[in-house]
Amino acid sequence: MNAPIPQSLTASPAWRALNVHAAEMMPTRIMDLFERDAERHRRFVCEDVGFYLDYSKQRVNGQTMSLLQSLARQQGLDQWRNRLFSGEHVNNTENRAALHMALRAPRVADFRDDGRRVGDEIHQVRQRMRAFAERVREGDWRGATGKRITDVVNIGIGGSDLGPRLLCTALAPQIDGPRPHFVANVDGAELHAVLARLRPETTLFVVVSKTFATQETLANALHARAWLISSLDIDAVSKHFVAVSTNREAVEAFGIAADHMFGFWDWVGGRYSLWGAVGLIAMLALGPQRFDDLLRGAHALDTHFRRAPLEHNLPVLMGLLAIWNNNFMGCASHVLAPYAQRLSLFGGWAQQLEMESNGKGVTRDGFAVDYRTTPVLWGHVGTNAQHAYFQMLHQGPAVHSVDFILPVFADHPFRDMHRKLVANCLAQASALMRGKTADEVRAELQSKGMEGDALQAAIPHRVFPGDRPSNTLLLPRVDAFHLGALLALYEHRTFVESVLWGINAFDQWGVEFGKQLANRILDDQQAVALDPSTDELMRKVQFHAR
């Protein structure tokens, strides 16, 4: 008997109802929605774990939100949330759980993988990390020549780099341990630049790789080791290299002893791994206490996600709004605009999170989707972004949705500058929504004395269409607690989207093919012929002469 073909999402009742509603909402001006509802700015908000999310600048009304919640119910969001937290194998293509929330939960929390409690193992690793971090920070763990460790280099890529790098950048003013450095790219320029600043005797390398098979990481680690050995000796490796991985054999084969390895588990996806041993460099640099604060913040957000009703649930609301903009409002992409210099790496971290998780073209069961999944996610810090791509956001023909992320309090002494930062953030969100009509432009230019043909010619260039939707997410400040909560918020937002799209957010088969081809090109034993264009490019770069 043939397996039944599942009903397509786009033909489902909740999706169709949203389609009809979207056609009604499309011509609606967001500003008019404020006129119809004097309480809108208080109604379309959500507050918890220190965050204040204002989504009143989205083209939504009460009906939109209840239709989106119907879609969430139809897609079984409640049940999927329970499956995620109860350790079911939600990552079906790899037959694994996705239990990163366990890494930030109290030891007694009842997280289970295949029925086995995971709390004790997690906390044993954390205890080892803590003991090691304290030894290094206190100068008890020393380099091979007896010198104190002053610098730590994290060698890893993707999820083994972006999270810890973001943490160390965002919390830089609180670093009171060894200086953190990061090397990810197989472009040796990065390693070269980092090593040029360091002395082997006082440097510790943390090689981070879930698989310990990643080309970039192994290449960087091998060169770093050669650099160390060339000025010390082979025995120095044990004092200057530790590893973070799930692959003990490969770590030992590299020459790092098992008791210098900090483990994690296959139920932690690379891009969700920051909360365990992958965060080691952050613990070294910032101290175990701040690392605990980070985990507490993430756990508080987990609890909120698990308990808050859909209509007052931050990641659920943000996920639903993302789907509304992406699948019903025709937004071309989603922009992250943190108005916080210390969150300058947030966009890169979120890109991997969202696009590696939700950049899928088939459902969990392998059926091709007939709707868009992840939008392109991009962006950089405000106000710098205003002097780069905001022109397009305001006046380009395509509409892009934006998340403005703004800490209420600064942690620097220049209060007047923080006022300016806040003013810019609020102004941009308002301008994107309000726009400016031809009549407003005309009146403005006439008041400055412009008239006649010059006036007519100038008007179209200065009109702003408006109705460009955004969220504004306030957080008290960029501290470890709220940073943890912020990252967990976006993790769960990503999960919510995946559930609504019916896809598996926890695999990443799409990154494999290119890796395979690169290995074929590198394999000197094979005369590779890929395609005429690539073969010609290989000749041009004199690949085989290298």
Ligand SMILES: O=P(O)(O)OC[C@H]1O[C@](O)(CO)[C@@H](O)[C@@H]1O
């Ligand atoms: O930690 P590893 O195994 O070196 O992998 C690094 C990264 O490579 C990927 O597998 C693919 O980009 C990511 O998911 C992961 O974060």
